Amino acid sequence: MKKKMNLVLVxxxxxxxxxxxxxxxxxxxxxxxxxxxxxKKLKVGMVxxxxxxxxxxxxxxxxxxxxxxxxxxxxxxxxxxxxxxxDVIPSLNQFVKGGYDLTWATAFTLxxxxxxxxxxxxxxxxxxIDSSIEVPxxxxxxxxxxxxxxxxxxxxxxxxxxNKVGFVGGMEIPPIQRFAAGxxxxxxxxxxxxxLIVNYTGQFTRVDMGKSAAATMYNDGVDIxxxxxxxxxxxxxxxxxxRVAKGQKVWVIGVDKDQSLTFGxxxxxxxxxxKVDVAVYEISKQLAEGNFPxxxxxxxxxxxxxxxxxxxxxxxxxxxxxxxxxxxxxxxINGEITIPTK
Numbered sequence: 001m002k003k004k005m006n007l008v009l010v011x012x013x014x015x016x017x018x019x020x021x022x023x024x025x026x027x028x029x030x031x032x033x034x035x036x037x038x039x040k041k042l043k044v045g046m047v048x049x050x051x052x053x054x055x056x057x058x059x060x061x062x063x064x065x066x067x068x069x070x071x072x073x074x075x076x077x078x079x080x081x082x083x084x085x086x087d088v089i090p091s092l093n094q095f096v097k098g099g100y101d102l103t104w105a106t107a108f109t110l111x112x113x114x115x116x117x118x119x120x121x122x123x124x125x126x127x128x129i130d131s132s133i134e135v136p137x138x139x140x141x142x143x144x145x146x147x148x149x150x151x152x153x154x155x156x157x158x159x160x161x162x163n164k165v166g167f168v169g170g171m172e173i174p175p176i177q178r179f180a181a182g183x184x185x186x187x188x189x190x191x192x193x194x195x196l197i198v199n200y201t202g203q204f205t206r207v208d209m210g211k212s213a214a215a216t217m218y219n220d221g222v223d224i225x226x227x228x229x230x231x232x233x234x235x236x237x238x239x240x241x242x243r244v245a246k247g248q249k250v251w252v253i254g255v256d257k258d259q260s261l262t263f264g265x266x267x268x269x270x271x272x273x274x275k276v277d278v279a280v281y282e283i284s285k286q287l288a289e290g291n292f293p294x295x296x297x298x299x300x301x302x303x304x305x306x307x308x309x310x311x312x313x314x315x316x317x318x319x320x321x322x323x324x325x326x327x328x329x330x331x332x333i334n335g336e337i338t339i340p341t342k
Contacts (some may be wrong), residue, residue, distance in 0.1 A: 149180070161207075171204065214252075
């Protein structure tokens with residue numbers, strides 16, 4: 001009888017230890033990460049513009065925000081890449097009808113599609129980047145690109161050797177116009193003699209067009225080009241790298257991400273950071289916490305830490321120029337400088 005009781009005690013002890021271990025594991029959530037306090041794990045989808053999620057720029061930045069959600073919270077994340085305009089609404093619907101908690105669209109050009117889907121599915125939650133639409137179940141994020149672009153304009157204006165600076169934009173739409181306007185005003189503030197040459201390629205996915213636009217500018221004496229053109233901008237970098245390899249000193253200013261990490265310090269003067277990843281991450285978290293900002297537009301500029309220059313800027317930008325950048329940053333944040341948006 002005593003032996004039988006001992007076996008029972010051993011069994012109870014083993015069960016207790018197993019349950020304790022399971023409880024410890026579940027308190028960390030999937031993948032060993034702690035779940036959000038008071039939140040839940042989400043299914044979050046993302047539909048890109050007609051570009052690639054691996055564009056080394058805008059779309060990739062947004063996707064990295066979702067990948068961080070997966071790593072930190074164990075969320076289920078997925079993306080779709082429409083190849084033509086007709087694919088956009090079906091792509092959004094794939095997530096909305098598939099029961100995803102939140103569906104992101106990454107571009108101003110998807111405004112109409114998101115508005116349509118949101119109104120047809122009032123219980124769905126959607127987010128859109130580079131938009132100011134106000135729909136009850138849509139969280140819109142708009143960046144003050146002109147503020148970050150002003151800072152890299154100050155750098156270009158002070159560092160150009162030829163007094164010719166270029167801007168390569170994708171489509172001539174409000175977000176890209178804000179990039180161009182801020183860049184123009186930053187250059188003008190420190191070097192009114194510098195000439196700015198602007199080229200809108202009309203495409204965000206044509207590497208060949210970016211390369212051609214850059215070649216024309218460099219041939220015309222431009223020594224620094226700022227691009228805001230997604231995948232098209234890779235062509236700007238390709239042209240610059242070819243010229244630098246032959247001994248010509250030209251620069252590119254990257255966009256959205258620190259593009260020196262992709263294209264190298266030898267051609268990347270600096271980059272204007274646009275924190276799309278932070279916006280996607282934070283608003284997705286707000287939904288999990290029951291604070292989804294539907295019907296609101298979140299504006300992100302220098303004051304909100306939504307735009308900036310790359311932390312690696314000191315590799316190629318002299319200290320005195322960076323000091324001047326900080327002076328203008330303070331003036332912008334304090335409202336002493338008002339930057340036009342086009």
